[in-house]
Amino acid sequence: MRTQTTDRESIPELPNRLGIEGIEFIEYATSRPQALGQVLEQMGFRPVARHRSREVTLYRQGSMNLIVNANHEAARVELTQEGQPVLSAVAFRVRDALKAHTRCLDLGAWSVPSHAQAMELHIPAIHGPGSSRFYFVDRWREFSIYDIDFNPIPTVEVKPPALEGMGYFGVVQYIGAQRSADWLTYFEHMFDFSPIPDEERYGILPKGKLMRSPCGQFLWQLIEPEPWMDVEDSGECLQRIGLGVKDVAKAVQVLKARGVEFVESSRLHPEDRGALTRSVLGSVAFELVHQD
């Protein structure tokens, strides 16, 4: 029975046809896994497991899983320029991975062929912007997918706590000139993301277009190149990860003590809203965003 309140206000429920429930993991591809590992460890991530058959390492802190893929056969690793790591995949937690994958293909997504070895998980994926991929994972409640494909690193804590309670807040995607409408439509259509009004902003870099995932657990930001930029600078890629944190100033302090450098600029307004780490290895930066 519907309650009177609901009838009176007719609150629309946001559709979530894939049953997205947050981010299961984010993946970097790199030919310099150790250098990237150091950066991640400064940020509070800890290596916890290694892939059984490939040069892939799982890092973790708190609720965040981060995979470093240095598998030489992976085309994405080959594509990394001069060893610069690239954000190569985001895995969404969904209600049913097969159904999510099938639905996306029906809507016009490009499927990624699986290269799972014997006894490994076949995680369905579609192509994302640039050389990136979106994975769909539906087994995250009852057990960990990493128990199948990964061997734990001995003596290491499997679930290291997050520094200052950090968690995935969102992903920043660089897009081509005048491509905002295209990508907004793509994410709305494929994943039921919804655009956030331009007045509503988070963090310290309020550029571009913002979307919210249908589960409400993370944001997605699209940033076009500046008009004066060359065509070469207008490539499309997943650019950086946003980390949500309750106390930005405290987190900045803790991370600085670990050797992380931050961008200090009058253009940015670090105060309480957020902070941006200095880009290292040519491409790796993290954005801290205030989150209650």
Next chain:
Amino acid sequence: MHMLDGYGMDTITLAGSLEAKLSAMKAAGFSQVMLMARDLVGHPGGVESAAQAVRDSGLRPTGFQVLRDFEGLSGHLHDYKVDMAKSMLVMCQAVGSRVLLACSSTSRHATDEREQIVRDLRKLAMLALPLGIRVAYEALSWGRTVNDYVTSWELVEAADCPNLGVGIDSFHIFAARSPLDALEDMDPEKIFLVQLSDFMWNETPTFEDRITTARTFRVFPGEGVHSEQLADLVMRLERMGYQGDFSFEVFNDDYQQLPLSTVAERARRSALWLHQDVLHRSAPLPDWTGSR
């Protein structure tokens, strides 16, 4: 900025190798070229060499053609067409074209159900979107369900994707005797391509007449019997605010056996007729005057 910048030839008009076609167009003063998939796959060096030839020519691709009979199919036919579309999109991207031309279906196996056509067009647009390609959907005057530009526009509007628009071809408008008044209902920014050509008959009552004429005996704008209507069409598009390209889609068996420079010169004359006599645009002043 040159006088012929908004006009381009189509490789299908000329005989010979891709390089010879590109060179003839360039020598006639054109700066863009509408490419046919056959130009790439038939190139002795393969698709990559063909794409390189286009890049080396300095000519900007107006668009890439042509995806046929995509919409309205089901089951294995639909899956097959999705594969065809993907291959075409990959080539379109390789050659640096931002527009893929898709013609309305002539297939007896295709449904006339509007919802499915809209769904398929949206799917095609989604397939093209991550590649940065826009789809221009064009009504063939012998299309089974969609055979005038008004219907193609209604479907494009219903599919509502930023990278899906219409392609207008003057031949089909004159052959089907479609009134031009409905142009005014269209959003000029959703016209992704305008192809211009004329022909020598006043009547093409049957689909067979239209097909034969379209494929063997089109002529350049200003050379046929519909010059007045063609001028009217171009002026209406100009008034609406259309700022895209005019490409000469001239299939002509005679032109296929003439020297390329002779045909390209006819194209140049046609472009000048449109530019000076129809649109009354003046020749731009030299750069040094500072008044562009």
